[in-house]
Amino acid sequence: MNRFENYINGEWVPAASGATFEDRNPADRDDLIGAFPKSDETDARRAAEAAKAAFPAWRDLSGAQRGTFLYKAADLLEKRLDEVARALTREEGKLLWESKGETQRGVVLLRYYANEGMHAIGEVLPSAMNPQTLLITKRVPLGAVGLITPWNFPVAIPIWKAAPALIYGNTVVLKPASLAPYTATLIAEIFHEAGFPAGVFNLVHGPGGSVGNAICTHPDISAISFTGSCEVGGKIAAMCAEHGKKYQLEMGGKNPVLVMEDADLDQAVKLTLSGAMRSAGHKCTATSRAIVVESVADEFTRKLKESAEALKAGPGLEATAMGEGPYLGPVVSEGQRESILQAVESAVRSGAKLVAGGKSLSGGDYDKGHYVAPTVLDEVKPDSTVAQEEVFGPVLAVIRVKDFDEAVRVANNVKFGLSASIFTRDLNKALAAADKLEAGLLRINGETAGVEPQAPFGGMKGSSSGSREQGQAAKEFFTQYKTIYFDRAGG
Numbered sequence: 054m055n056r057f058e059n060y061i062n063g064e065w066v067p068a069a070s071g072a073t074f075e076d077r078n079p080a081d082r083d084d085l086i087g088a089f090p091k092s093d094e095t096d097a098r099r100a101a102e103a104a105k106a107a108f109p110a111w112r113d114l115s116g117a118q119r120g121t122f123l124y125k126a127a128d129l130l131e132k133r134l135d136e137v138a139r140a141l142t143r144e145e146g147k148l149l150w151e152s153k154g155e156t157q158r159g160v161v162l163l164r165y166y167a168n169e170g171m172h173a174i175g176e177v178l179p180s181a182m183n184p185q186t187l188l189i190t191k192r193v194p195l196g197a198v199g200l201i202t203p204w205n206f207p208v209a210i211p212i213w214k215a216a217p218a219l220i221y222g223n224t225v226v227l228k229p230a231s232l233a234p235y236t237a238t239l240i241a242e243i244f245h246e247a248g249f250p251a252g253v254f255n256l257v258h259g260p261g262g263s264v265g266n267a268i269c270t271h272p273d274i275s276a277i278s279f280t281g282s283c284e285v286g287g288k289i290a291a292m293c294a295e296h297g298k299k300y301q302l303e304m305g306g307k308n309p310v311l312v313m314e315d316a317d318l319d320q321a322v323k324l325t326l327s328g329a330m331r332s333a334g335h336k337c338t339a340t341s342r343a344i345v346v347e348s349v350a351d352e353f354t355r356k357l358k359e360s361a362e363a364l365k366a367g368p369g370l371e372a373t374a375m376g377e378g379p380y381l382g383p384v385v386s387e388g389q390r391e392s393i394l395q396a397v398e399s400a401v402r403s404g405a406k407l408v409a410g411g412k413s414l415s416g417g418d419y420d421k422g423h424y425v426a427p428t429v430l431d432e433v434k435p436d437s438t439v440a441q442e443e444v445f446g447p448v449l450a451v452i453r454v455k456d457f458d459e460a461v462r463v464a465n466n467v468k469f470g471l472s473a474s475i476f477t478r479d480l481n482k483a484l485a486a487a488d489k490l491e492a493g494l495l496r497i498n499g500e501t502a503g504v505e506p507q508a509p510f511g512g513m514k515g516s517s518s519g520s521r522e523q524g525q526a527a528k529e530f531f532t533q534y535k536t537i538y539f540d541r542a543g544g
């Protein structure tokens with residue numbers, strides 16, 4: 054069996070306790086990817102100390118010097134793109150072409166932030182007190198930062214956090230999700246090969262409850278950037294507040310599409326399904342509610358049912374290009390499959406009508422993995438659990454409403470506010486939706502999922518702690534201002 058290690062202070066090391074956990078392929082439970090260190094507080098402490106010790110020298114390099122390491126990492130990731138994408142599919146289940154796209158995005162993010170090393174990190178302000186005073190601001194790093202990441206984008210998310218953290222002069226301890234340790238290990242290998250100085254980038258595997266907690270409470274860690282569920286995000290916020298750390302939380306969604314009477318229904322059906330079912334619904338920006346005006350609801354749901362039933366699930370490795378092979382892969386784990394099916398059962402009990410799917414898939418390849426049929430529920434009540442809570446699987450709830458105003462009210466009546474879209478040809482409705490929908494990311498005639506790396510990304514309300522990631526927005530979290538007044542000696 055392959056045994057993998059933590060990466061601490063430039064070295065590959067097992068967990069101090071020697072304990073390990075297994076990682077398996079969700080498309081084939083017999084495919085054991087390997088054993089990974091089941092780390093604990095001791096390993097987290099070592100990584101935090103290494104990151105703290107490496108910080109001053111890393112901070113004191115120029116941005117351009119730090120950028121050369123990121124450029125090298127980008128080149129290496131590009132060279133190993135196929136290998137990393139295959140690992141991602143084997144471990145998380147998404148389609149191979151989706152994994153290639155995600156890995157390519159990692160390359161783009163590394164280059165984008167490498168280039169940031171040449172950009173301005175401050176400004177000159179006029180002094181009101183003394184025209185001779187040189188008054189400047191300078192953005193400086195925070196120190197050693199902890200990055201805690203989920204399993205669903207195990208290449209893109211660690212990189213969209215680590216790349217800005219590093220370019221602005223911070224050092225990093227990454228704690229990836231236990232369902233996706235392999236891709237994180239490959240990223241660490243690439244950072245190692247790129248020659249980052251020892252301690253600048255560290256990787257610690259293991260359970261959130263012990264390793265994650267230890268990172269969030271360790272005095273050597275200055276800040277935490279977290280992506281994951283609202284439940285864990287809440288605990289992290291409390292720990293960071295108690296221990297005086299800056300924090301950033303990006304969490305779940307209950308993302309709606311609004312379908313108006315003048316929508317191009319074929320486009321709306323296609324993009325709603327793509328948003329809901331691609332990647333088996335394992336996207337924080339996945340479409341989980343279709344809020345449809347009554348006058349087109351029957352036609353929309355009929356088309357949705359036909360298209361959903363035609364979607365094929367299968368092993369992600371068989372989908373080498375968009376349009377070839379299965380449309381969606383397995384769900385990530387047996388636990389996730391059970392929780393998805395329970396959510397569907399409870400929706401039906403609460404009065405929703407099952408239009409498509411609603412069951413595990415079995416027979417042939419399906420028996421080897423965890424598959425859920427693309428599921429559509431109609432006549433869902435806006436305040437029922439399935440319309441309020443994240444399911445994180447290929448499940449779409451259709452909610453019928455009278456008109457645009459009711460659609461906006463229903464869309465906003467959830468604790469989340471990550472992404473949303475509207476299908477309409479009416480410019481006024483599109484503009485009103487852009488004003489009124491409570492979401493950090495809005496699409497007009499587009500699907501709720503999918504973001505570009507140069508644009509700020511993050512949610513409103515319960516989906517986020519309010520900051521944004523990616524693009525220039527990342528600078529806000531990973532730096533702090535220093536304001537400096539220079540006056541002449543002698544007055």
Ligand code: NAD
Binds near residue numbers: 203228269512
């Ligand atoms: P999760 O919250 O269960 O775990 C996320 C990470 O937190 C993991 O590394 C986990 O080990 C760690 N963790 C768990 N308990 C911890 C604790 N007590 N202290 C510190 N760390 C702890 O989430 P998940 O199941 O891995 O991912 C799915 C969730 O992530 C969904 O809710 C999804 O919407 C969300 N997500 C959000 C975004 C976004 O950008 N908004 C992107 C992707 C995923």
